[in-house]
Amino acid sequence: MVSVVRAAQFIFGLLLWALLAAGQVNAQALPAVDINLQDATRLVGIAEFSVSDAAVSLEEARRLGFQTLWPTDISRGLTNKVHWLRFSVVNSASQSMGWVFHGDSNYLDNMQVYFRDRGDTGVARAVPEFGSRLLTDQQPFSSRMLDYRKLAFEHDTPAGAVTDVYVALSYEQADAMRLEFSIYERRYFDDRSRAEYLLFGAWYGVLSVLLLGSLMLALIMRQPSAAYYAAFVGSTMLMWGLLNGVGFQYLWSDNVYLQNQGFHLAYLLFAFCAFQFSRHFLRLSDVMPRINRAMWYAQALMVAAAALRLLGSHDIVLMLSYLALASTLSLPIVGLRAWQRGVRHARWFCVAWLMYSLTLTLAVLNAATSFPGWSMDAVLAMVQVSTSVEVLLLMVAIGERVMQIDKERREALNLAHRDPLTGLGNRRLLVETYQRLVRRFEQTGVPVFLGLIDLDEFKSVNDRYGHDAGDVVLCRLADILQQHSRGDDTCIRYGGDEFVLLLQADNVETVEQIVERIRIRFSERPTLFGGQMIRHTLSAGVITAIDQNVRLSPAEILMKVDLALYEAKDAGRNRTIVRA
Numbered sequence: 001m002v003s004v005v006r007a008a009q010f011i012f013g014l015l016l017w018a019l020l021a022a023g024q025v026n027a028q029a030l031p032a033v034d035i036n037l038q039d040a041t042r043l044v045g046i047a048e049f050s051v052s053d054a055a056v057s058l059e060e061a062r063r064l065g066f067q068t069l070w071p072t073d074i075s076r077g078l079t080n081k082v083h084w085l086r087f088s089v090v091n092s093a094s095q096s097m098g099w100v101f102h103g104d105s106n107y108l109d110n111m112q113v114y115f116r117d118r119g120d121t122g123v124a125r126a127v128p129e130f131g132s133r134l135l136t137d138q139q140p141f142s143s144r145m146l147d148y149r150k151l152a153f154e155h156d157t158p159a160g161a162v163t164d165v166y167v168a169l170s171y172e173q174a175d176a177m178r179l180e181f182s183i184y185e186r187r188y189f190d191d192r193s194r195a196e197y198l199l200f201g202a203w204y205g206v207l208s209v210l211l212l213g214s215l216m217l218a219l220i221m222r223q224p225s226a227a228y229y230a231a232f233v234g235s236t237m238l239m240w241g242l243l244n245g246v247g248f249q250y251l252w253s254d255n256v257y258l259q260n261q262g263f264h265l266a267y268l269l270f271a272f273c274a275f276q277f278s279r280h281f282l283r284l285s286d287v288m289p290r291i292n293r294a295m296w297y298a299q300a301l302m303v304a305a306a307a308l309r310l311l312g313s314h315d316i317v318l319m320l321s322y323l324a325l326a327s328t329l330s331l332p333i334v335g336l337r338a339w340q341r342g343v344r345h346a347r348w349f350c351v352a353w354l355m356y357s358l359t360l361t362l363a364v365l366n367a368a369t370s371f372p373g374w375s376m377d378a379v380l381a382m383v384q385v386s387t388s389v390e391v392l393l394l395m396v397a398i399g400e401r402v403m404q405i406d407k408e409r410r411e412a413l414n415l416a417h418r419d420p421l422t423g424l425g426n427r428r429l430l431v432e433t434y435q436r437l438v439r440r441f442e443q444t445g446v447p448v449f450l451g452l453i454d455l456d457e458f459k460s461v462n463d464r465y466g467h468d469a470g471d472v473v474l475c476r477l478a479d480i481l482q483q484h485s486r487g488d489d490t491c492i493r494y495g496g497d498e499f500v501l502l503l504q505a506d507n508v509e510t511v512e513q514i515v516e517r518i519r520i521r522f523s524e525r526p527t528l529f530g531g532q533m534i535r536h537t538l539s540a541g542v543i544t545a546i547d548q549n550v551r552l553s554p555a556e557i558l559m560k561v562d563l564a565l566y567e568a569k570d571a572g573r574n575r576t577i578v579r580a
Contacts, residue, residue: 030088030164031068035097035157039188042375043181044069047087055082058114058130058166069179076177078318083177085167091157098186101165102152104377105178106245107263111135112168113153117161130166137260138172141253148193149245154186172260173314180375200246203384207237210391214398221402228277229398233391235273239266240384264309264321268302271324275299277394278331281401282338282346291334298327329357345404348397352390359386419493421471422478426493433490433502434554438546440504447547449511451501452561453477453518456537456573458497469529470497473536476527484518508544508578515540515576523574537574541565544579 031048033041048066056064061084067073069085076083091097101113114130135144135151146152157163169177184192211233218226241247243266248259275295279285284292305320335350362372363379417429425433437448455461455477462470474497481491481499489503501518505511519538526533541564544550545557552560560579568577 030086032088032090033183034090034092035099035185036093039185041183043087044071047085049179050084052082061166074179078174079177080171080174083169083179087165089157089163091159091161094159096156096158098156100152100154100184100186100189102150104180104375106150106243108151108169109137109171111151114166115155115163117158117163119161138256141248149249203388206388207233207391210395223402225281225401226398228280229394232273232277235270236387239270242266264317265306267321267325268306271328272299272302274328278334282343287338287341287343332357345397345401348393348400352393355386356390359383422475422493424478424491424493430492430500437504441546446504448504448545449542450545450557450561451515451540451542452565453499453538453540454565455497456539461534465529465534469534472529473527473534477522480518480521484521485514511542512578515542519576539565539568539573540576541568542578
């Protein structure tokens with residue numbers, strides 16, 4: 001009987017030793033990363049992965065067929081399957097080492113981490129059970145293990161020990177799964193994240209300045225394009241706040257719905273604002289009405305997709321949001337067509353969207369294929385840099401557009417203030433100039449004078465030589481006025497054959513010299529028309545409009561200068577009468 005008991009004990013011990021040894025071998029079979037060898041380790045080519053159609057327990061997952069994770073395996077497409085990673089972290093140092101594990105995606109829903117520490121002495125012994133930690137963005141940000149924008153797991157591996165890790169990755173609903181993960185030594189992770197946030201702060205700072213500047217431009221200059229640009233910049237900031245996780249960390253930390261369901265809405269809003277800005281800025285309703293109408297219909301579809309998402313629809317909205325984002329790739333072509341049709345400021349628009357479209361295309365290729373094989377962090381950083389350049393170039397385009405509008409406005413005002421025959425100012429310019437000289441007199445105290453000039457016997461010129469000849473004579477006098485007046489003096493064709501000279505001078509004698517010079521020049525230089533020399537003279541009256549003792553109203557000025565002019569006419573014409 002004793003021998004039977006001893007035999008049973010021996011067999012049980014042998015089986016227990018075999019089970020423990022098998023557990024130890026299984027633990028050591030995981031691909032290993034030595035945390036002491038480098039600050040950061042990309043798990044591609046090291047970790048192993050497997051896929052299960054539904055959630056399974058750790059024990060079931062360990063029996064799945066795992067294979068090495070290669071670059072071609074990173075992008076898993078749109079899926080709601082559970083993806084597993086496994087690896088081990090080796091600490092060959094004499095003190096415990098902290099490390100951090102996270103992926104390149106900011107919108108992963110669930111990351112269940114199973115981990116255990118074990119010695120690496122090679123001696124068969126009981127292997128500890130796995131601990132577990134669920135990291136999810138289905139809970140407020142404050143529930144996260146690390147105060148970091150991505151789902152991140154931290155752990156301390158004891159000196160000379162190994163940490164076995166299994167990770168289950170999943171989405172609540174089908175979305176783009178990427179198996180791009182890395183391990184960071186804790187101190188390096190802290191330094192890297194500080195640099196990361198510094199760059200994010202600078203990036204959001206630049207966009208905030210552009211947003212505020214465009215809003216001010218829209219309010220001050222009343223430019224709708226600037227308002228639409230501000231909406232576009234705001235939608236860009238919202239979209240990237242969701243994509244890089246900064247928004248969830250700092251702005252809507254308790255709004256789990258926005259963080260999880262807002263991506264598709266952000267894509268739709270971004271595309272909608274991009275189209276609205278483009279339609280108005282490029283004046284598509286005028287230069288390309290068909291394209292404008294097509295973009296309007298696309299915007300209507302985006303609004304409908306957003307409404308469907310708010311009502312709970314997911315899969316169709318997911319595809320529509322990606323299509324909306326992809327549709328912005330057409331904007332460089334639209335900008336080029338607009339530029340070819342005469343929209344000059346479209347050149348900066350075209351360059352801006354071309355740069356953004358190229359980087360966005362590269363990001364999509366990187367997410368959907370193995371080309372170019374960069375980390376998503378690197379690609380997103382590149383896209384964000386191109387976004388910064390894009391919004392800056394669009395601001396330059398808006399500036400050019402505003403300058404063009406201002407130039408057109410000034411040209412229109414100039415035409416409105418000009419006499420079409422002589423090119424001199426008209427009555428409207430006379431009123432505005434007088435008001436300006438009143439303000440200048442209050443600042444400088446320099447008197448203001450007005451001279452009224454009228455051609456002598458001009459009706460006889462028209463009767464004898466014709467109205468075309470009369471027009472030539474009027475233009476001749478206009479040229480002499482401009483040649484013999486000073487740069488700050490204002491020459492006006494008041495009406496018919498009457499002209500006005502409005503100016504500031506230290507004394508009336510200076511004004512009299514200027515008017516006399518004009519009178520003499522006009523009388524001494526006949527006008528050649530149709531082979532005939534047309535002789536002509538003028539009469540002028542000059543008065544003081546404003547000085548230290550006198551400030552006449554416009555009506556009083558015209559009355560008094562008319563009296564001076566008629567006095568010159570009554571005195572025999574071809575002379576100047578000054579009434580200071």
